Amino acid sequence: MSIGGAKKVVDMATKYANERLQFGQPIGSFGAIQYKLAEMAIRSFAGESAMYRTSQLMQDKKAAAAAAGKTYGQAMLEAAEEYAIECSILKVFGSEVTDYCVDENVQIHGGIGFSEEYPAARAYRDSRISRIYEGTNEINRLLMVDQLFKRAMKGQLDIVGPAWAVQKELAAMPSFDKPEGDYAEEKRAIADFKKIILMTAGAGAKMQMDGKLNLKEEQEVLTNVADMFIDLFAAESMLLRVQKLAGIHNKPQAQEVYDAMLQVFLHDATARITKNATDALASFAEGDLLKTFLMGVKRFTKYPPVNVKEKRRLIAGALREANGWCF
Ligand SMILES: Cc1cc2nc3c(=O)[nH]c(=O)nc-3n(C[C@H](O)[C@H](O)[C@H](O)COP(=O)(O)OP(=O)(O)OC[C@H]3O[C@@H](n4cnc5c(N)ncnc54)[C@H](O)[C@@H]3O)c2cc1C
Incomplete structure (x- = not known):
């Protein structure tokens, strides 16, 4: 509707x-x-x-x-x-x-x-x-994160494994390889968004397990995570659709118009996710731990800048x- x-x-x-x-x-x-x-x-x-x-x-x-x-x-x-x-x-x-x-x-x-x-x-x-x-929308944002944690607790969804993998990646040297192939930068951006969310939600869950945080009382943090989910799901759905459109000949618009929509959305989503992750992490971590997490945020927001003015035109x-x- x-x-x-x-x-x-x-x-x-x-x-x-x-x-x-x-x-x-x-x-x-x-x-x-x-x-x-x-x-x-x-x-x-x-x-x-x-x-x-x-x-x-x-x-x-x-x-x-x-x-x-x-x-x-x-x-x-x-x-x-x-x-x-x-x-x-x-x-x-x-x-x-x-x-x-x-x-x-x-x-x-x-x-x-x-x-x-x-x-x-x-x-x-x-x-x-x-x-x-x-x-x-406030309640639906809280529900998203609540559902995710509940599924993880019930063992229906593995978020701990991938969250550990991100932690390990953070401890290793960053890769300077340029992604190759169609929509390679876009695919990498989506994979990186997932890593930031896992890092942020995983850090919050760990603090909770250590008794240093009660996430139920931290609606601002849960809302930051929900907003990152929204950007991730919208961006990934767009990428999947634009990739499909690339294989269709009689589409309503030229592929460069669809590509432009995807690129502008990713450019803006990268900035929003950077802010939401930073806000959430700074709400519960401090000192060297916060510094490490913020380095992770920087590492996983590498989508190249887009000439958004020309693309929007x-x-x-x-x-x-x-x-x-x-x-
Ligand atoms: C035109 C219209 C049509 C409607 N149609 C239907 C219908 O067909 N069927 C039906 O069942 N209902 C219907 N409703 C009711 C609608 O679902 C409620 O208005 C809505 O659920 C919000 O409840 P509330 O008005 O009591 O606001 P409140 O619950 O008082 O909320 C006020 C504010 O506080 C926030 N808030 C409340 N609790 C929390 C919390 N725990 N944490 C954080 N923030 C919180 C809310 O997000 C909101 O911003 C309709 C309402 C309108 C105006």
Whole structure:
């Protein structure tokens, strides 16, 4: 529901940006407006990618359960339980993407965006509830991390093994090899995001086991971890979709436009993950231990800088040419 709304709003904003003239030219020709159009599209595309991915995973799980003789209801429940974390991610990310889009859409509409007689104001008002109902976004963020730790405790998910592997990697010399192959930098960035999350959550869990931290009382830290999950899942879903699109010939846009969306998202996600990991680690570690963790953060945020200005102009150009959502 949220992503559908976001796409509709990108459509509305693009049409208005093409139509409204200021200083003798369409406002869509201004860089500041192109930034907004592109960013709205990138986030909506990321949300849509995560949604398609989760829907397919749930459908597959449901089909497997049904094939094993489960009733329709049992099969649905199994799929929902298995992908509860992904569903929380979609709820939070989807509603926040839409809120971003409806807000920028009002801005692109200027004064008339504020008038209740125009659709931009209606979208702005209607969207706001999504961060509150169906479990507030605060509660869904806490649920994501809670679910992860519960599964680890029950032995359903191994996070301790991979967390140890990251610790070992941190103690070794960093590799200076350049990744090779298609989307090699992007694949490495995703692998590195996982390492940062494992390092941060693993450090928190270790402190908890040593009796130095009670994570239940540290909602700020849990929220930092949840925000890293969201960025990771959205970025990875985008990468998987963009890789698939690379093999399709009759797609709606040129591959360089999809690549640009992925690259801008990864560029920004790298900065957000750096901040969330730093905030979380500095909340519970100090001295040499904190220094070691922060070196880890630096080591695992090596995605090369992207000319985000040019990439966003390319994406906005595609939107403006199609006069609406076109991905
Ligand atoms: C238009 C609309 C439609 C709705 N439709 C339905 C429906 O169909 N079915 C239904 O069951 N409900 C529905 N609701 C209710 C909705 O689910 C609740 O409003 C929502 O769950 C939040 O509960 P609350 O309003 O009591 O806020 P509160 O629980 O008082 O929350 C207030 C704030 O405190 C935060 N907060 C609360 N507890 C914690 C905590 N432990 N840790 C951190 N932060 C916390 C919340 O995240 C929020 O920011 C609807 C609400 C609206 C406005």
